[in-house]
Amino acid sequence: MHVVIMGCGRVGSSLASGLERLGHEVAVIDRDPQAFRRLGPDFRGRQVVGFGFHRSVLDEAGLDSADAFAAVSSGDNSNIIAARVARESYGVEKVVARIYDAKRAAVYERLGIPTVATVPWTTDRLLRMLLPDGVATAWREPTGTVAVLPLPLHEDWVGRSVRDLEEATASRVAFVVRFGSGVLPTATTIVQAEDTVYVAAVSGTVSDVTAAAAAPPEED
Structure with missing residues (x-):
């Protein structure tokens, strides 16, 4: 699979490294060139500097031939815009966006964009560890x-x-x-x-x- 990831923070870099270890082709987008240091020296995928909802940036990342797209930057608006562009303009079948605001996540789900609402998901994982x-x-x-x-x-x-x-x-x-x-x-x-x-x-x-x-x- 060819997977494009927008956001090279802790989640994006970990996701990129995990996908590459599984043998997938990965391209990572981030507006901060320094963010790519999280990928480590052994990362072989593409590193594209720019905003993940700009067509020129997405084209450079190879989104036109991508099998999946993950928007995991720190901004809800950027994530959902990029996810919609990937789904509606590029026809990527598997698209997911990380959303901090759980109420807004419900709206995006109705638009056909699968989301991971970070706060409820993290809360549930912590409860699983703490409670019987x-x-x-x-x-x-x-x-x-x-x-x-x-x-x-x-x-x-x-x-x-x-x-x-x-x-x-x-x-x-x-x-x-x-x-x-x-x-x-x-x-x-x-x-x-x-x-x-x-x-x-x-x-x-x-x-x-x-x-x-x-x-x-x-x-x-």
Whole structure:
């Protein structure tokens, strides 16, 4: 693959080095020539000085023949403009932009540009390291409003219905992993001992949802 990366900060340089180690052809764009020092002396790809949304710069980086484009500079506006140019003007199939503002990321997703909202993503990774297994979110939509998480269920939930679990936790069961396979449950699906239950919940209620699931269900 030929991959063009806009931004040679810590993320861009690490991404470029990783792709090159995997045998891909890489071109890196940055407006600061000194930024390319992060690539190290062994980097063999193209180093293009300029703004990643200028056509002359993108042409020099070989975007017209690129298989993928990543916009990972420090500016949201620059990233999304460059990503749209790559997608709409050059027809690059795989395009992704790093966005710091999670609310704006949702808008860009609707424009067809996949984004990585840095703050929510980093927060989730830290939670996975700090909290017990099964508590941190498995996925969060771009605005950070809704999260999908695996529930640490109290043993007494075994034998109860998905409807009971949803009512008690004020969440929606998204899917169940049962014997290693994903299952889309109905309201009448019965929770089994081997199940890992994933629910969708409003992000601000995650702690309440997990607390309710960790407690035994109320008797009817």
